[in-house]
Amino acid sequence: MQRRRFLRAVGVGATTLAAGCLGFQPTADSYDVGMTAQAFRPREITVSVGDTVVWKNTSTRAHSVTAYEAALPLGADYFATGGFDTEQSARDAWDDNDGVITNGQTFGHRFEVAGEFPYFCIPHETAGMVGTVIVEE
Numbered sequence: 001m002q003r004r005r006f007l008r009a010v011g012v013g014a015t016t017l018a019a020g021c022l023g024f025q026p027t028a029d030s031y032d033v034g035m036t037a038q039a040f041r042p043r044e045i046t047v048s049v050g051d052t053v054v055w056k057n058t059s060t061r062a063h064s065v066t067a068y069e070a071a072l073p074l075g076a077d078y079f080a081t082g083g084f085d086t087e088q089s090a091r092d093a094w095d096d097n098d099g100v101i102t103n104g105q106t107f108g109h110r111f112e113v114a115g116e117f118p119y120f121c122i123p124h125e126t127a128g129m130v131g132t133v134i135v136e137e
């Protein structure tokens with residue numbers, strides 16, 4: 001609980017500052033969305049256009065951050081750990097252990113278009129490991 005409050009208050013702002021002023025470098029201490037065994041925390045996050053959201057695998061299990069392609073706002077870039085261009089290629093590659101984010105690793109994506117960006121974790125999608133990034137103008 002303590003950690004979540006800290007992230008809400010400081011995490012996004014600190015990331016935005018780094019992205020705008022210093023050249024963005026994800027570090028172990030700076031992230032916006034963590035991962036438990038079967039969930040993204042927080043499940044929903046609101047940022048502004050131009051912000052970079054950083055996910056960190058704060059669990060010991062292997063996860064992915066994979067956008068629901070069909071749900072992306074018009075003109076938005078696709079995003080997924082592993083750098084895939086489509087949801088299908090990300091799903092297909094998972095069987096080869098591609099696109100995995102392991103314990104302690106981070107993944108960042110800069111959001112250039114406003115709207116809602118639902119995403120999921122490939123191995124835990126059926127367990128309800130999904131999240132949404134809300135990007136405001």
Ligand SMILES: [Cu+2]
Pocket residue numbers: 037038039062063064121122123124125129
């Ligand atoms: Cu997962």
